[in-house]
Amino acid sequence: MKKLSLLSLLIFTLNWHITAQKYFTKTGHISFYSETPLEKIEGNNKSSNCVLDLSSGKMEFATLVKGFQFEKALMQEHFNENYMESTKYPKASFKGQIENYKIFDLNKNDKIVGKVTGDLTIHGITKKVTTDATFNITNGKIDAVSTFNILVADYGITIPSLVKDKIAKSVGINVSAKLEPLKI
Numbered sequence: 552m553k554k555l556s557l558l559s560l561l562i563f564t565l566n567w568h569i570t571a572q573k574y575f576t577k578t579g580h581i582s583f584y585s586e587t588p589l590e591k592i593e594g595n596n597k598s599s600n601c602v603l604d605l606s607s608g609k610m611e612f613a614t615l616v617k618g619f620q621f622e623k624a625l626m627q628e629h630f631n632e633n634y635m636e637s638t639k640y641p642k643a644s645f646k647g648q649i650e651n652y653k654i655f656d657l658n659k660n661d662k663i664v665g666k667v668t669g670d671l672t673i674h675g676i677t678k679k680v681t682t683d684a685t686f687n688i689t690n691g692k693i694d695a696v697s698t699f700n701i702l703v704a705d706y707g708i709t710i711p712s713l714v715k716d717k718i719a720k721s722v723g724i725n726v727s728a729k730l731e732p733l734k735i
Contacts, residue, residue, distance in 0.1 A: 576729055579597075580728070581726050582595045582596070583724045590717040594619035596614050596620070598615070601730065603730055605657075607652070608649035609646075610645075610648070616640065616641055616643055617631055634710070643674075645671045646669050649684070661687075661688045666681055667683075668680070673706040682697050699724055701721070
């Protein structure tokens with residue numbers, strides 16, 4: 552009986568330690584912005600998942616492409632059907648690592664600026680990206696923010712010649728996530 556109790560305590564402690572190392576959100580915000588002299592296009596998705604493993608500095612984002620909202624319904628329809636083919640490629644994701652990572656001290660408020668490198672998958676194509684990221688630690692919670700640009704052609708997204716002057720070849724992407732300890 553003592554061995555069973557000790558084993559249960561060990562498993563509970565190990566499980567608590569593992570989950571205490573991961574921070575998570577289901578409400579990460581990803582937006583993108585494209586501007587040309589003829590048209591401004593902005594899409595927002597406020598239901599992206601993010602996990603940050605504090606023991607290693609590894610992080611992952613995942614979002615459903617159909618979750619992006621636009622000011623104009625026609626833009627949203629064209630985005631999903633003509634450009635992103637969201638039925639065929641329903642998800643975009645990022646799997647990466649904070650470079651030169653050292654464990655965050657969650658007991659003090661802090662602002663940590665660094666680089667994140669990883670694989671960004673959009674439209675079924677994966678490319679290595681490196682971007683600056685800021686991690687604001689406040690009261691034991693982490694706000695992660697990053698801004699970077701991608702070329703739509705790098706991800707196999709074709710722009711028809713009829714609208715090539717309305718859609719920029721480079722798109723700005725903003726990512727923000729308010730992370731809290733993962734609870735199992």
